[in-house]
Amino acid sequence: MDAPSTPVLAVIYWLHMLATVTWIGSLAAINLLFLPAATRALKPADQLSLISALQKRLEPLAWFCMGVLLVTGLFQLSTSPHYDGFLSISTQWSLAILFKHGVAVLMVVVSAIQTWEVLPAIQRILLNKDKAGEAELARLQKRETVLLRVNLLLSALILGATALARVS
Numbered sequence: 001m002d003a004p005s006t007p008v009l010a011v012i013y014w015l016h017m018l019a020t021v022t023w024i025g026s027l028a029a030i031n032l033l034f035l036p037a038a039t040r041a042l043k044p045a046d047q048l049s050l051i052s053a054l055q056k057r058l059e060p061l062a063w064f065c066m067g068v069l070l071v072t073g074l075f076q077l078s079t080s081p082h083y084d085g086f087l088s089i090s091t092q093w094s095l096a097i098l099f100k101h102g103v104a105v106l107m108v109v110v111s112a113i114q115t116w117e118v119l120p121a122i123q124r125i126l127l128n129k130d131k132a133g134e135a136e137l138a139r140l141q142k143r144e145t146v147l148l149r150v151n152l153l154l155s156a157l158i159l160g161a162t163a164l165a166r167v168s
Contacts, residue, residue: 030148035051044141048122055119
């Protein structure tokens with residue numbers, strides 16, 4: 001297979017960076033700006049309603065970004081002169097990329113737990129508007145916050161691994 005032309009490769013790199021900025025930027029905005037402000041300004045049930053509505057908008061975007069990152073990342077790997085095999089650990093670059101991809105898999109798992117376990121449970125409780133569910137709602141809110149923070153930390157590790165690979 002011939003290597004893509006420079007303009008095509010530039011678009012692939014651009015899409016990869018755009019998806020990264022969109023996904024990680026939204027995680028940073030939620031964790032560092034939105035959650036602290038919502039905690040100070042809203043009652044717990046209102047916080048969860050707003051966070052749930054926000055997540056409904058962001059989840060499809062995050063999953064789309066993950067797909068873009070996968071496709072563009074595979075393209076970048078296939079054109080990299082450093083790439084010497086799937087599980088290769090022969091160079092600092094390959095170690096950094098392997099670590100980066102392992103952390104990315106963890107981010108996908110954390111996102112899946114948020115999307116298909118925590119958020120639907122929050123939605124069910126909010127729809128019931130049952131006072132008995134307040135303790136469970138508080139537990140789920142804490143779990144959602146922890147998962148968001150874990151994903152933000154994992155994203156920082158990915159960026160660090162990317163930087164390490166770039167200097168290799």
